[in-house]
Amino acid sequence: MKYLYYPGCSLKGSGRSYEESLLASFKKLGVEMHELPDWNCCGATAYMAVDEMKAFALAARNLALAERYGDGEPVTLVAPCNACYLALMKVQKYMAEYDEVGRTISDALASADLSYRGGVRVRQSLDVLLNDVGLDLLAEKINHPLGQWKVACYYGCQAVRPFAPFDDEYNPMSMDHLMRSIGAEPVDWPLKARCCGGTLTGTIPTVGLRLSYIILREAIDRGANVVATACPLCQFNLECYQSQMGREYGEDLDMPIVYYSQLLGQALGIDDRSLGLQRHFVPLTAAAAVG
Amino acid sequence: MAQRTPRMSNLHITRRIKYQNELDLGFGKVMTSIPGAEDLLRCIQCGTCSSTCPLSIYMDHTPRKIIAMTRAGFKDEVLSSATIWLCASCYSCTVDCPKKIKITDVMYALKRKAIEEKVWPRGLPIPVLAKEFFASVLRTGRANEGRTVAKVWLKTRPLKLLANMGLGLRLMARGRMSMKSERMTGSVDQLRKILDSVHNSDTGHSPG
Amino acid sequence: MIMHRKSPEDQPRIGVYVCHCGVNIAAKVDVEHVRDFAASLPGVVVSRDYKFACSDPGQELIQKDIREHDLNRIVVASCSPQLHERTFRRTCADAGLSPFFFQMANIREHVSWVTVDPGAATTKARALVAAAVRRVARAEALALRQVPVRPEVLVVGGGIAGIHSALTLANAGKKVFLVEREPTIGGHMAQLDKTFPTMDCSACILTPKMSDVKNHPNITMWTYSEVDEVSGFTGNFKVKVRRKARYIKEELCVGCGDCVDACVMKKEKVQVPDEFNVGLSKRKAVYMPFPQATPACMVIDPKQCLQLMKGKCAQTCVDACERAAVDFDQTDEIVEIDVGAIVMATGFRPFDAKRIPEYGYGRFDHVYTTLEVERLVNASGPTGGEVVLRDGTVPKTVGVIHCVGSRDRRHNAYCSKVCCMAALKMAHLVKERTGAEVFDFYVDMRTPSKGYEEFYDQVLSEGVQFIRGRVAEVTDWAMTPEEEGKLVIRVEDTLIGVARRVPVDMVILAVGLEPQVDTAEMQRRFNISCSQEGFFLERHPKLAPVSTFTDGIFLAGACQGPKDIPEVVAQAGAAAAEALALVDRGHVDIEPNTAWIEEEACSGCKTCIPLCPFNAITRDEEKAIAVVNDAMCKGCGTCVAACPSGAAQQNMFTDEQIYEEIEGVLAYV
Helix, strand or coil: CEEEECCCCHHHCCCHHHHHHHHHHHHHCCCEEEECCCCCCCCHHHHHCCCHHHHHHHHHHHHHHHHHHHCCCCEEEECCCHHHHHHHHHHHHHHHHCHHHHHHHHHHHHCCCCCCCCCEEEECHHHHHHHHHHHHHHHHHCCCCCCCCEEEEECCCCCCCCCCCCCCCCCCCHHHHHHHHCCCEECCCCCCCCCCCCCHHHHCHHHHHHHHHHHHHHHHHCCCCEEEECCHHHHHHHHHCHHHHHHHHCCCCCCCEEEHHHHHHHHCCCCCCCCCHHHCCCCHHHCCCCC | CCCCCCCHHHCCCCCCCCCHHHCCCCHHHHHHCCCCCCCHHHCCCCCHHHHHCCCHHHCCCCHHHHHHHHHHCCHHHHHCCCHHHHCCCCCHHHHHCCCCCCHHHHHHHHHHHHHHCCCCCCCCCHHHHHHHHHHHHHHHCCCCHHHHHHHHHHHHCHHHHHHCHHHHHHHHHCCCCCCCCCCCCCCCHHHHHHHHHHHHCCCCCCCC | CCCCCCCCCCCCCEEEEEECCCCCCCCCCCHHHHHHHHHCCCCEEEEEEECCCCCHHHHHHHHHHHHHCCCCEEEEEECCHHHHHHHHHHHHHHCCCCHHHEEEEECHHHHHCCCCCHHHHHHHHHHHHHHHHHHHCCCCCCCCEEEECCCCEEEECCCHHHHHHHHHHHHCCCCEEEECCCCCCCHHHHHCCEECCCCEEHHHHHHHHHHHHHHCCCEEEECCEEEEEEEEECCEEEEEEEECCCCECCCCCCCCCHHHHHCCCCCHHHCEECCCCCCCCEECCEECCCCCCCCCCCEECCCCCHHHHHCCCCCHHHHHCCCCCECCCCCCEEEEEEECEEEECCCEEECCHHHCHHHCECCECCEEEHHHHHHHHCCCCCCCCCCCCCCCCCCCEEEEEEEECCCCCCCCCCCCCCHHHHHHHHHHHHHHHHCCEEEEEECCCCCCCCCHHHHHHHHHHCCCEEEECCCCEEECCCCCHHHCCCEEEEEEECCCCEEEEEEECEEEEEECEEECCCHHHHHHHHCCCECCCCCECCCECCCECCECCCCCEEECHHHCCCCCHHHHHHHHHHHHHHHHHHHHHCEEEECCCCEEECCCCCCCCCCHHHHCCCCCEEEECCCCEEEECCCCCCCCCHHHHHCCCCCEEECCCCHHHHHHHHHHHHHCC
């Protein structure tokens, strides 16, 4: 199995351990990931608010590069970051759905000798793990099952909304299946895909913190001792603002917030450092289910 | 908060009426011409968006009301509303809407309109964040989260920057943040060319 | 009798009439221009435009011209032939001209209503008028054929629509075959407890009609049966009905229930969900759907019965039946019948609430559909009429949710029409039975019928709390101690403009009405049309609401669209009356569009013979040519298209006529 890989800016910054753990795990599973050469920012959420067309153009350039890379062969571009995943999918859909978007973006790409004809399949890494690698192969490769973890699988918004090509938008299960396959126990909880507050934690903190706290609180109430995320922004909010939430709501919060790929990596026998676990504030060893 | 017995002097009696000439009756039409917002006029005011929205409880007008007001031409009220800035793009409303209105896209469109008309609530850092983000991308082709956030706070709330210094340093110590920017491997010129081309094409939606 | 004053050999003298249709056509098409253009065409003697060609003065104008200008061909450029072809044919006939010398050009549905640009519309109108003029010049004198009509009527579906249609027809003295797929007639109405707005007991008003059907000398009632095949045409349909093996001899069984008691499926966990009680109770392999089932006859479910599945069972039912009615050797039986008309009354299917996962149906035990609660509140239901939840408790707070699967472009864009009243009925009944606090979540309250608004008013006064807002989610996620263990309904109270969370013990989903699952298959089998949402399509939404585009097939009840009982019964009566009007007349006029063989051109190759779906072609061995039997030909045109030597021709569609029409479209562009 061979894929083109789009890391996005966060996976080179605050979400570095997502990239580290994901690439290490894929390697162990025999899946080749080739980073898209010369990729640029996907345009993400904030940019949509300043200039939608430019946001589309940013995302489209990556698709154009990926298509060119494929050289006529079908290309799958794996985007592990939810925001990137959505931005890339959205421009693809809108270019097809709205003439105006299609025309403007095609013209813009042409001005730089690029073109995009819709030949790239954008996929989330969870999708690849579940549906291409498959649970059977995973079961074979797991040598350190993680029975100690009760995982709140936290998908975030944009992996399943508004497009849900690989999982259910109300009760997504792909990460749950993945966690079960590595021996961990996913908890049943209703906030799997509820918003963490996104960038509001920074811009309107009272509101943003509250949204993140709701997620964390429910995970604790449902008996989880670790939260696994699929999105660098969710991970950042739930972890980096955890002490602030604790102060705000008068609680002792000590919940490890990791990427699903880090737990997968552990189960595959990869050492903690290669999975970037030292980069986290709440150590995974804490195993602290706070009442 | 304890309930206070109302006093006559506290009863703010105001005259509330909207005359047609105070409205911008074409506003709804303008908004529906934007890709993604075309179904706005189909809204049946059921409120599904407002109840599924995790942020509506903080909004001055619920998303449903924003749609009604947009349609009716309450342009000033809509564009100066906090609602559009509270939208965190979680897309719950878009997925749940029984009329398939892409409400998240509508919110984006309204944000852009508010920036274009320079009427966003003063002190709100979101437009500044969006602009800084843009600047970063234009410079290096990629976003530097740490730098962007630091700049936003510097420009909007310098005290906030100080308060979060600790977090920044801790992130840096763990290699999760850097003041040095990630760059595209190739030249940013190609990207700028593409963005310029979008800028020059008259789409009618890009305040640019 | 039609007198043909003109012989086809006359030189064409054509009159063209361009209709304004008020502003329907004239606002888009330059009718004066089209009129002048038509006047320039070969053979056209008179060309006029007129405000309403179909009006009496309009028709008289045409007749006057026929007489004064000795016209022998007429073209009217107006609306669809569906609407007025018959009108103008009669106009011609009354003026002594054969109706088949009339040609219509549709410049309304095909032009003015669907074209934006007036210039383009006028161009297209010219082309269609030219085509009609060229075609009509080649028209031939033909006569309508008359075919006798069979007096029997088939009614498909034994719900209240089918029951009412069948009884109406039978009472008029017609022989009726009533075919029902389930083991009993009665349909959804049999499952209901009370009927809004008068709240009379559903069973009490329905079961007498069910027994009338069974005992009516003119009705042959076949339950557990399906229509396999339909052929023929209006007045003369041939229908194959599959009478499914019920493994019980219907003529012997009296419905005593001894076999049910004896059936070896004693343990509840091996039993299967009871369809009649919407899965709220269990049944055995041998069962009767409900006590008043008609016929009062058992049925053995071949997918559950051990004997039928595995061939191994103690067959206690056989021993228990004193009348020896159990028959494991029964097989499906095909019966062929001939009928003159068909009434479709195949009903609806409730929306599957699982398709809206936000509402938790199937995930949370205490989320019910309206149909389930009908069974809960019914005295003969699984709880004997007690509203108790799946955990045995009585709900203290109940939420009723409207518009489940309706007015939702993700599922069904249409309003299901009956759910507002059904929801109000549930709110009333549950409150009455349990004294619970009831919240009713509605989007728009729709109660436009006799006594309906008054019922809403009554439920309002009973203290049901109405919240205007579509529910986003039913969740078990508690945010306050009061919400623990409850189902929380998340909604915006849109009239107050605030988000609310309402904790309840029980949720009732007012599910909408959908087309039956096999509607598409039925559509093919009966050769009728469906509207976009999948219900059977009426011929005209206002003026032919129970007819289909296939002559002789009529629609009754919810198979045509969501309806409540009063409306279903009214429509079923109308469908019966239309069917009666057809079969009582004794004959139908049929278009003379039959095929014929040009003897000199036929090579006797026999290509056409096996292709004819009506076996209307035989071979004259002496002349070595094909011969079409005029009485059996239905004018489908298959032989005409297939004939390699062009010998097969069809009246009203000769090659000449078609080519002229095509040239008419193209020649003046």
